[in-house]
Every structure is written in C-alpha cells, then in structure tokens.
Amino acid sequence: MSSEASASSENTSYGRSDLPDTPEWQMIYTIAPPYILILSILGLLFNSFVLAVFVAQRDHLTVAEIYLSNLALADFLLLCGLPFWAMNILNKFEWSYGDAMCKLINSIIVINYYTSIYTLVMISIDRYLALVKTMKARWLRRKRYAKMMCFILWLLGLFLSLPTMIHRKIKFIDKQNTTACILDYANDSPWKFSHQNLMNVVGFVLPILVIVFSSWNIIKALSQRMENAAFHDFKDTKAMVLIFAVMLLFLLCWFPFQVLTLLDTLCDLNVLDETLWSNTLDIGSQVSIYLGFLNSMLNPLLYVFSGHYFKRKVNAIYRRVRHQRRGSDMTTYQRSVVSTYVNRTEQIRHVVLLNPKDHIGL
Template structure:
C-alpha cells in the first residue's frame, strides 16, 4: 500500500495498512501526484473510521454480552461466533488511533509501544477472524457431512482450545508488524510517524505480503470452499433421496454462508491490491503505471475491509435464529425480574402501611358495670 506526498518512499510507509509498499530508493522516476486527492482522504477517512468504530464496538459489544449471558449453554458454532465477535471488537478498538493519525496528517503522538500494539492488534484480529471463519465452516461440515463419525470432535472444550490456538497463530503471523513498526521522525515533512521500517533490500516486506495473500486469504478461502461444496452436495443428495431434513441446520448453514460471503466481499479488494503491489515489487508489473491506482485503491480497499467487523454483528442479529432466541430469553428474564422487583416493592409498602396503622390504633377501654361491683 502506498501513501505518497512528495517523496513516495516515506509516505507509503506511513499507511495504516500492513501491506505497505516501499518505492525503490534508487529510482529516479517519481509518478505525478494530485495533492487534492489526499486532501479528500484527510477529510473523508477520519469520520468514516470513527463512525464504523463506534457502531462496530456497540454491535459487537451487544453480541458478546448476549453470548456471555449464556456462556454455560453455548454450542460449538456459538463459541466460534463469539470468538469472531471478540476479534472484530478488538480490531475496532485500534482503528480510532488511525483515525486521529490521519486527521493529524500522519503525526503519531502516542509513543512507540502503542504504535506496535495498535498495528499488531489489527493484524492479529484479521488473521484470527479469517481462521475462525474456517473453523465455523469446518464445524458445519462435520455437523452435516460427517454427522456420526465426527460427533466426538464437536465438543465445546475442543472449540475453546481451538480458539486459543487461533489467537496464538494470529500473534505468530503478525510478527512482521510487531518487529518492524516503529516511531520515526521524518525531517522532510517535520512529522513523527508510526512507520513500517523495512531495511533496504530486506525480504521481510515481500514475505509479509505473501503471508497476507496466501496464509491470510487464499488458504482460508480454499478450506471454506471445500467445506461449503461438500455441505451443498450432501444437502442436495438428502433432498433428492427424501431423507431427513433439519430446517434448523439449514438456517445455521445459511448464516455461516452469509458471514463468509461478507468477509470475501469486504476483504477481496484489499487482497487484490496487495497482490498487485507484490507484483510491482518483483517487477512483473510496471510500478510507474500502477502507482496511482495502488495509492488510492489500496487505501479505499483497506477501510472497506475494516467495515466487515462492523457488519458481522448485524448478520447474527437479523439472520441468526438461535441468537434472536437468546436475546428474547434475556429480555423475558429481565422483564420477569423487573416485575418481581415491582411486586416486592408493593408488598413492602402494604406491610409498612399495616404496621403504621397498627401503631396509630389507640387502646379503647370499655366500661363494664360488673367491675364496679
């Protein structure tokens, strides 16, 4: 990803996007550039980032609260969905820092520790989200295709262990960000920026972009396609043979497909621009011709990808039958408790009134003529 102002090499490193591309130091050809386009980015991107961050944190926080309220009754798919919501929530926690960074014209004022933490958190949660989707698809595959043979694999304990492993994998794959993100002062622009500081001639950048494309996208997509194809084929065979058809399983599978399709639509453009950037680096494509496209397209595609984290919870709410049922249970439970609390207050009021009235009753002496005798 490139962000350039007058000297391409520095500004493209300032990009929040992890797939930062570095213009060759020994190049004497610098493409033309229209500063008004970046003025538009400075104006549009920060409000957009703040908006999707706020909405995404609210939506994902609501989903996590619902799952937490039923934490002892979660199924395996719900454990994976809660892990996906957690990854989206943490990713969105880091975006406001980038909104302020862009708003301040790429001046980073939060220190090197946060520079590494914010960027690595975004990358870790991207990888965790990708492979959580893989596990959701694999779980549907085991539930519908290998129903009897793999029942022992679909245990909640195993799902929790797998989620923990996915977070470790995300940390491992994000090591290039953790190592190479640094805060540096750029004399040319008088800015202190959080940059991807790849050494000249280093293979870290190329390896990093290959990891983003292959490990972060191609392999998960292949696994999801394999699972989905077998699920569709199995369901079609059962319908043709007139076998047992579980409507609940079908609805759960549709939700999985919807979440996966949204992920592909949001992140595929960013992956394409990352691939194009890599092809420019290895001289397969002419960097001069593609420079402008990678500049603007890379920025737009990156923040389209982050939109995925905001939209995911809406799919759970509007397409997830079991999720809506859990929300309904929480609502009824809260309503019942409120009614119980109101009844208790009423009862206390009656008792208090009774005792107050009892204390106000004065003893009455009835004259008995016999007492005078």
C-alpha cells in the same frame, strides 16, 4: 519500492515518503477520518451488544456461537484502535502517539485479520462436521475444544503479527516533513516479500481453500436432506445462511486488500512497472483497508437480522429480565402486604388481650 515509500506489506502504512498533494489524497484526508470514527462508534456499539448477548447466554452457547463470539471480540478490539487511525489521517499521517502505540495499533489490526479468517475456517469446519460427518466426528464438536481452539487462534494471530511488531516504527520523512508510523524494512530485505507472501498464502489462499471445501460439501449434504423431507431441518438451513453470509461479507470486504498486497509484491519483483502502479497502490492501499474495517461493523448486523438462534437468545434474555422485574415488583408488593398485615394483627391482638376488668375499673 523503497521501504519509506512503500505501503506496509499488508497495505496499511500510515505514511509514504512522497505523498502527493493531489485531489485523491485530499479526499482521503477529508472523508476517511469521519468515516472511520462513525464506523468505530457504531461498530463498538453493535459488537458490545452481541458480546453482551453471548456472555449472558454463555452456558447455552453452541460450538458455532462460541466461534462467532470470538469473531465479535476480535472485531471489538480492532474497532478500539481505529480512532487513533482516524486522527492520524486527519493530521496527514503525522503520528503523535509514540512508538509503542504505533506498534500496538497496527499489530491489533493484523491479529484481528488472522484471528477472524481462521475463526471463519473453524466455523466452516464445525458446520462440515455437524452436517456431513454427523456421527463420526461428534466427539470433536465439544464446547471445550471450541474454547481451546479460540485461544490457539489468538496465539496464532499474535505469532503472525510479529513482523509488524518488529518493523513498525516511527520515522521522520524528510520530503514530507512528517514523523510517520511506517513499516520500515531494510533495503532489499527479504522481510517484506516474506511478509506479503505470508499475508496472501497463509492469510487468504489456505483459509479460502478450506472454507470452499467445507462449504461445497455442506451444500451437497443440505441438498440431499432437502430431497428427503423426513431428514430436513429448516433451522439448520437458516443457521447455514447466517454462516455463509458472514463468510461472504468477510471475502467481499477483504478481497481488494489481498489483491493490492499481491500487486505490491509483483511490483517489488519487477513483474509490474512500479512507476505505473505506484499511485494506484498508494490510493488503493488506503481505500482497501477502510473497506476491510467495514467488515467489523457489519458482522453484528448479520447476527441480528439473519441469526435465528441469536434472535432466540435475545428474546430469552428479554423474557428473563421482564420476569425478574415482575418478580422484584411482586416481592416488594408482598412485603408491603405482609408488613401491613403484621401491624394490624399486633393491634388487634393487643385489644383482645386487654383484661375486661381494667375497662370496668375505668
């Protein structure tokens, strides 16, 4: 595919050189903008709530919750940029926010993707250490190390987004009379092939292998514990249900995106006929990325409805707020009582201390 006609290597191009005015594209122009805006608003509200709970309980977070808060932060930042995406589609890919925003918004999406999936990797490793290597690796499961790993994951995401930062740019497309924000690779440049392989291998295959390995061993460990009721902790099982649900949701939302990235690569290698697959990739690249965005909105709902420990933290915050309000009300009441008592005492004291002779003299 030509650099102008192709979707980005992560199937997130804002425009192609030969966008057809077909019913499929009209549906995208009509449905995608309100869908993305609603998703953004709800996702920002949900993730703000989750982050507020984690921040309020920051001194009591477990290692897994530190990683989950990192995931919520990545989702929040992604959702902040989606309204620009929605308006861009509404304008039929006419980009009007400048070259810097073109690079920034798309880079945030790539950073979010890598940070999210490798945060899930760290969560799976942490659960593996906690349930399979309980005694041997206890020193590795320290909160300080978890926070350091979160910082490293952001640096990794930033590094892996460099191809997007370099090649994303605004370009005028003659056939569409549109100034679009696209990934503009040089003709026959190895950059696109490298970027797509990076997304498939580093961004999906390797993380999934680690997650599958950890999850399989965790399931075996939990099964053995369930056979011995004395060592079985139901809370551990509920915590693992949440972790597995978060991982499964990520895979369901982003798997189509990865498949289309692979198909795009096969077209570039002439393994697949580009003329046959072009329209499928055009439409699919849009739909798959919108499905990926949905993951950032749904994650907080999993914490609320499936997270036993998260619910406990919310209840703890609620009880603390109620206690503070009661304490504040009681303090105000006590001050009122004390003030009244002091005033009356002063009045009585004044009467008692008066000289009786003064009264007789009157």
